[in-house]
Amino acid sequence: MYLFIEQSLNGLAVGSIYALITLGLALVYGILGVLHVAHAGIYTVGAYIGYGVYACTGSLVMAILVGMVACSCLGVLIERFIYFPLLKFPPYVPLISSIALFMGMEEFCRLVAGPSVRTFSLELPFPELKFLDIVISPTLTGIFAISATIFLVLWFITTKTELGLAMRATSQDMDIASSVGIDGHRIIDIIFILGSAIAAVAGILVGIYYNEVYPAMGTVPAYKSLALIVVGGLGSVQGAVIAALLLGIAETLLIGYANIPLPRDALAFIAMIAVLLWRPQGLFGKGA
Amino acid sequence: MLLQVNDLNISYKEVRAVHGVSFSIEEGELVSIIGANGAGKTSILNALIGLVPCGRQSSIFFSGKDITSLPSHERARKGIRIVPERARVFPRLTVYENLLTGIYGLRAKVDLKERLEWLYGFFPVLEERREQYSHTLSGGEQQQLAIARALISEPKVLLVDEISMGLMPLLVEKVFEILGDLNRKFGITILIVEQNALASLRISNRAYVLEAGRIVMKGNASMLIQDKRIREAYLGI
Numbered sequence: 001m002y003l004f005i006e007q008s009l010n011g012l013a014v015g016s017i018y019a020l021i022t023l024g025l026a027l028v029y030g031i032l033g034v035l036h037v038a039h040a041g042i043y044t045v046g047a048y049i050g051y052g053v054y055a056c057t058g059s060l061v062m063a064i065l066v067g068m069v070a071c072s073c074l075g076v077l078i079e080r081f082i083y084f085p086l087l088k089f090p091p092y093v094p095l096i097s098s099i100a101l102f103m104g105m106e107e108f109c110r111l112v113a114g115p116s117v118r119t120f121s122l123e124l125p126f127p128e129l130k131f132l133d134i135v136i137s138p139t140l141t142g143i144f145a146i147s148a149t150i151f152l153v154l155w156f157i158t159t160k161t162e163l164g165l166a167m168r169a170t171s172q173d174m175d176i177a178s179s180v181g182i183d184g185h186r187i188i189d190i191i192f193i194l195g196s197a198i199a200a201v202a203g204i205l206v207g208i209y210y211n212e213v214y215p216a217m218g219t220v221p222a223y224k225s226l227a228l229i230v231v232g233g234l235g236s237v238q239g240a241v242i243a244a245l246l247l248g249i250a251e252t253l254l255i256g257y258a259n260i261p262l263p264r265d266a267l268a269f270i271a272m273i274a275v276l277l278w279r280p281q282g283l284f285g286k287g288a
Numbered sequence: 289m290l291l292q293v294n295d296l297n298i299s300y301k302e303v304r305a306v307h308g309v310s311f312s313i314e315e316g317e318l319v320s321i322i323g324a325n326g327a328g329k330t331s332i333l334n335a336l337i338g339l340v341p342c343g344r345q346s347s348i349f350f351s352g353k354d355i356t357s358l359p360s361h362e363r364a365r366k367g368i369r370i371v372p373e374r375a376r377v378f379p380r381l382t383v384y385e386n387l388l389t390g391i392y393g394l395r396a397k398v399d400l401k402e403r404l405e406w407l408y409g410f411f412p413v414l415e416e417r418r419e420q421y422s423h424t425l426s427g428g429e430q431q432q433l434a435i436a437r438a439l440i441s442e443p444k445v446l447l448v449d450e451i452s453m454g455l456m457p458l459l460v461e462k463v464f465e466i467l468g469d470l471n472r473k474f475g476i477t478i479l480i481v482e483q484n485a486l487a488s489l490r491i492s493n494r495a496y497v498l499e500a501g502r503i504v505m506k507g508n509a510s511m512l513i514q515d516k517r518i519r520e521a522y523l524g525i
Binding site: 162165175177184 | 337338339359360361364365369370372376378379380381385388389390392393394395437438441
């Protein structure tokens with residue numbers, strides 16, 4: 001029982017991180033219809049920037065802030081200079097450019113920081129929690145607290161503010177949204193800023209949780225998060241978040257606890273295939 | 289002159305949809321552009337709200353200012369609002385949220401409570417279905433929502449695109465009655481583009497007849513409704 005709970009909590013942490021990565025992808029797909037594979041590149045760059053700033057300044061807060069700002073700028077640049085000019089072409093054109101961009105960003109990290117694995121080797125500065133016999137490490141507490149805060153803030157923005165209303169309107173009908181006075185370009189910028197800043201946080205959290213930052217760290221998340229937005233229902237942000245949390249828990253429990261002899265990363269794709277076969281609109285999609 | 293359109297040309301790739309159309313609307317008028325399917329009516333409205341680029345010589349003036357190169361959302365800020373063809377409400381926003389999109393960026397300027405009361409007076413169903421997602425509304429209810437979404441911002445000119453399309457005849461009559469009232473009782477300037485010539489001519493001051501992207505006739509609505517060619521071509525009489 002003790003192991004089960006501990007593994008569930010680990011799974012929830014992994015799922016939270018998946019959700020943070022997938023959020024940006026779901027937001028971008030919702031508004032532009034582009035499969036933003038390069039999002040995982042932003043996540044890798046964010047991890048490296050966070051690592052670099054932390055190594056120089058020793059301040060984790062600084063590392064996260066600089067990572068968020070830098071990744072936001074990077075995201076907006078990608079949107080303005082790569083996706084936007086390509087939107088008039090069929091969807092596979094921005095997709096191919098996004099994959100190319102992702103590979104380029106990986107190689108760029110390898111060139112700048114070298115191929116070796118960098119380690120953060122620190123714990124998140126959060127308290128250790130104890131319930132009966134169960135101990136939640138500071139890093140785990142930190143991951144829960146940070147991701148819960150991000151989910152709450154994002155939920156508040158999208159459902160309770162005028163900006164969120166404009167974001168939802170734009171993602172449903174960009175032309176009509178602009179005809180009621182919503183500047184679609186600005187909304188798209190904001191979405192890339194939010195998504196990329198969150199990706200940076202995810203990169204840094206992964207770097208700390210697994211204690212490794214390396215050039216190819218974005219590869220598996222890139223494809224896994226694609227599978228997740230399909231499972232969650234393309235364009236559904238809540239669906240993607242819930243799918244990500246479930247996947248994290250399922251991966252950890254089935255492979256780590258129940259010892260099912262499968263490669264851990266296969267699970268996301270099995271889920272995607274199952275969803276495509278039986279429920280193509282996704283678990284939380286709105287009709288086919 | 290509130291709205292002045294000069295030599296409007298619209299092309300889609302190689303195909304030209306609108307050929308050198310000029311027209312104007314005075315403040316307080318209700319003007320119709322009538323024409324068959326494919327005559328270019330919707331293209332003209334889309335050019336007015338900035339969703340379709342117009343040709344080089346074309347110019348659009350609104351309240352004396354050249355707005356030809358202004359992006360769509362800035363034209364909306366200036367008070368040009370549209371009731372789009374097939375309503376195009378935001379399907380996954382509630383009725384109330386759809387209304388709020390109409391005053392995006394204007395919440396400080398508009399007395400929301402008073403505007404809502406006024407609109408609910410015209411369209412009581414929107415108050416009843418306030419919290420419902422708009423894709424669950426019927427076609428007629430969606431049209432009412434689209435009108436309300438455009439009106440809530442107190443527009444200077446209301447553009448109405450093929451509102452009769454897909455509505456039951458009884459509803460068509462009611463919607464045109466409301467548009468007529470909005471113009472006469474509340475002084476709202478309205479430009480209607482319609483296939484349903486009779487219904488729109490009845491409530492209009494003036495009208496233009498559009499055929500294959502060109503204006504072939506214009507005049508007072510009361511005069512056009514008597515015109516033999518119009519009666520044969522559009523009224524089926």
